[in-house]
Amino acid sequence: MTQLLVTDARLITVPAGTDDPGYVERGWLRVADGVIVEIGDGAAPPAGTAEVLDVDGAFVAPGFVSSHSHLFTSASRGLGVTETLYGWCDSMLGLIRHATGDDIYWTTLHGALDFLTHGVTTAYDFTDPRIPWEPMIEGRRQVVGALRPVDYQLRQIDAKADAGLRFVNSIPLDDASGGSEDVLARLAEVVAHVRTLDPALALGAAVTGAVQWSNRADAAEIEVEAMRRFGLINQAHFLETREATELQQAKFALYRDAGALGPGMIFGHFIQTTPEIIGAVADAGAGMSWQPASNGRLASGVADVPAMLAAGMTVGMGLDDQACTDVSDPWQNMRMGMALVRAQTGRPLDMMPETVLRLHTLGGAELLGVADRVGSLEVGKLADFVVVDPVDPDIGPLWHPVRNYVLSCGQRNLKRTYVGGRLVAQDGRPVNPLAAESRAKVREVLGRLAANHGHPA
Structure with a gap:
């Protein structure tokens, strides 16, 4: 079993059945085999054999x-x-x-x-x-x-x-x-x-x-x-x-x-x-x-x-x-x-x-029709989440944290993306080994199409 323990997080869980965004000022979540198995408020429990991801006060929110x-x-x-x-x-x-x-x-x-x-x-x-x-x-x-x-x-x-x-x-x-x-x-x-x-x-x-x-x-x-x-x-x-x-x-x-x-x-x-x-x-x-x-x-x-x-x-x-x-x-x-x-x-x-x-x-x-699996951070759902740091670059005081997350954060603050508890992008780049080839191929493909059929307006 692969496990991940995310600690010291400003959690935005967006739970089902309520309009409350589910904000937790200091929280944690545990992932096992790609699924969220525990979510908590305050200090995280012992990690045991889990890999620890300390986000140091960053937002952790649903992908x-x-x-x-x-x-x-x-x-x-x-x-x-x-x-x-x-x-x-x-x-x-x-x-x-x-x-x-x-x-x-x-x-x-x-x-x-x-x-x-x-x-x-x-x-x-x-x-x-x-x-x-x-x-x-x-x-x-x-x-x-x-x-x-x-x-x-x-x-x-x-x-x-x-x-x-x-x-x-x-x-x-x-x-x-x-x-x-x-x-x-x-x-x-x-x-x-x-x-x-x-x-x-x-x-x-x-x-x-x-x-x-x-x-x-x-x-x-x-x-x-x-x-x-x-x-x-x-x-x-x-x-x-x-x-x-x-x-x-x-x-x-x-x-x-x-x-x-x-x-x-x-x-x-x-x-x-x-x-x-x-x-x-x-x-x-x-x-x-x-x-x-x-x-x-x-x-x-x-x-x-x-x-x-x-x-x-x-x-x-x-x-x-x-x-x-x-x-x-x-x-x-x-x-x-x-x-x-x-x-x-x-x-x-x-x-x-x-x-x-x-x-x-x-x-x-x-x-x-997939809300039983994705869309929020809840126990039993797939561990798809983003790590968004409001102090890098700094957006100032978090007067209303969830509103600040929407209004003041963005791609510059997005540090990591996880799918099923697995890192898929970091600091603006995908970690997939096909990424470099895809960048080259799209230029090759579109260049060839434009050369053969004309540059579009």
Whole structure:
């Protein structure tokens, strides 16, 4: 049995069943075989055979959960800056569309290691579809390309496992190609691959809802059948952009009438809503994933998260594409979410530091159905945590420690990231032996794609 005893910690546990952040001024926790087995206040008990990690008054808090991510985009940052969603997709995905399975492995590995370096230990990740991106015109896909080999998706999944990141893998149905049973057969192949991997890392599989993008009248019915047949959750990019808003809103009825609404249904972004849509989603027990940094970068708008929370919806926070948040920084994401909501409503109490912290940890885990394993520091859960030092560099007095953790700390204070009690990143660098090769490979891959297909805007 491998054991770790973390001592002299400012613990932020974010426990389930309460809005209290679970702050302990001086505490400790013990890890055995990757699981938290004890948590305490005050002086730590004798270490026995455990390795001791004395954090000397640093914060120890849950690893962040990104409930909406596209890790394959990690090598495409800084593109499409003059564009909203569809134009940005043309710029970024127009280049990636020429990637092979091996190419996409390296960009995904780079993204997964980057998440760990920034304190994100669990991600809901959308694998890039087998049908390459084509421009959207008036909210519709006008051209459908040929399917790429299944290896294109499987290599993305392997990359996350090789990085040591916990993930729920979201699988595009690529419903523009073939009949419904063809679509479901392709899905089955990828789900089976996810389920061969270490379940401590591969926390589950999911459907990438695509009714917003799909031209099929039966798209929602196919997604519901996929959820039922394979026991999957579904996250749909929905009501995201300001383009074709009426068309997007009209498509909500497709999900409602197909019976998709329920605890297994998640709406990503969910910005261009109406009170009636929010009410229907809340009443059905469905949830949403909030990407404030991405929504701001792409000028998509501000989701009415206070109304969704007030209605009882489960909400998590995601970092979205690294190509549209540009830095995988959950502190930036939390603070931007607070700022956008407060600027929108004029009411500070509409979004507090404690709220965004919960949304980016336990809230995300609850949304994804994995809160029994990750999202908080509680006995019996996996020991995924960050060590954040408020005096290096010094942020001054901790007037309200949890609020200071959210508002005043950040990547400069993040010293270590642990997954299952195992060190995965330290002082801004991953410890994975593949890290150096991933840095070289993404430059090689993107350089070759740009040379062969043109430098994107």
